[in-house]
Amino acid sequence: AQSVAQPEDQVNVAEGNPLTVKCTYSVSGNPYLFWYVQYPNRGLQFLLKYITGDNLVKGSYGFEAEFNKSQTSFHLKKPSALVSDSALYFCAHLKYSSASKIIFGSGTRLSIRP
Amino acid sequence: DTAVSQTPKYLVTQMGNDKSIKCEQNLGHDTMYWYKQDSKKFLKIMFSYNNKELIINETVPNRFSPKSPDKAHLNLHINSLELGDSAVYFCASSQETGANVLTFGAGSRLTVL
Numbered sequence: 197a198q199s200v201a202q203p204e205d206q207v208n209v210a211e212g213n214p215l216t217v218k219c220t221y222s223v224s225g226n227p228y229l230f231w232y233v234q235y236p237n238r239g240l241q242f243l244l245k246y247i248t249g250d251n252l253v254k255g256s257y258g259f260e261a262e263f264n265k266s267q268t269s270f271h272l273k274k275p276s277a278l279v280s281d282s283a284l285y286f287c288a289h290l291k292y293s294s295a296s297k298i299i300f301g302s303g304t305r306l307s308i309r310p
Numbered sequence: 311d312t313a314v315s316q317t318p319k320y321l322v323t324q325m326g327n328d329k330s331i332k333c334e335q336n337l338g339h340d341t342m343y344w345y346k347q348d349s350k351k352f353l354k355i356m357f358s359y360n361n362k363e364l365i366i367n368e369t370v371p372n373r374f375s376p377k378s379p380d381k382a383h384l385n386l387h388i389n390s391l392e393l394g395d396s397a398v399y400f401c402a403s404s405q406e407t408g409a410n411v412l413t414f415g416a417g418s419r420l421t422v423l
Contacts, residue, residue, distance in 0.1 A: 228409045232412075234351075237416075237417075238416055238417070239314070239400055239402075239414030239415050240353075240402075240412070240414045241414070242411045242412065242413070245411065247409055284351060290409050295358065295360075295366045296409075297355050297366055298412060299355070300352075300353040302352060303351045303352070303353075
């Protein structure tokens with residue numbers, strides 16, 4: 197079955213350190229992959245997407261993600277974490293069926309300590 | 311101006327009641343969605359409409375009935391509410407189906423007692 201997996205429920209990072217939120221995919225063909233962020237009591241916000249082209253995708257708020265075909269990964273990264281980055285992060289993929297739909301991973305809670 | 315707005319934000323009701331959640335988007339998008347987020351934060355797509363036409367209907371109990379009077383509105387009506395319906399329901403929209411970006415509303419937290 198096509199899916200994305202987020203192996204970590206929680207990631208803790210000190211402010212100023214680099215952060216990585218992991219995502220692996222199991223998608224046939226060319227995957228369309230996304231990252232979204234959810235702040236407390238808010239809806240999800242789009243961060244970035246990979247469709248094709250450059251494997252390094254830059255997004256909002258200084259985040260980037262690297263598409264790695266050999267490792268079937270699409271990890272989210274930021275060189276220097278801010279306390280305000282603390283939120284729930286979702287990896288997602290586009291699933292093709294009778295109608296295309298975006299399917300979300302289980303989410304990773306990112307906590308940045310001052 | 312809020313791009314995707316949902317009402318009500320909070321809804322507390324008794325089992326067996328019928329309730330509705332409304333959603334409106336002012337982005338001119340063609341496609342609208344309902345997602346359900348459970349207490350463990352899992353997000354699951356429920357329905358999608360493209361230009362008032364139902365295009366996605368996941369395995370959702372038929373107590374849930376979406377209605378799209380026009381492409382800017384997508385409402386969700388739930389009959390005979392059950393405890394397990396307690397969740398946050400998110401409306402979203404996108405320009406088209408496929409790899410377009412979803413814009414989400416702030417969510418409607420439904421609590422069934």
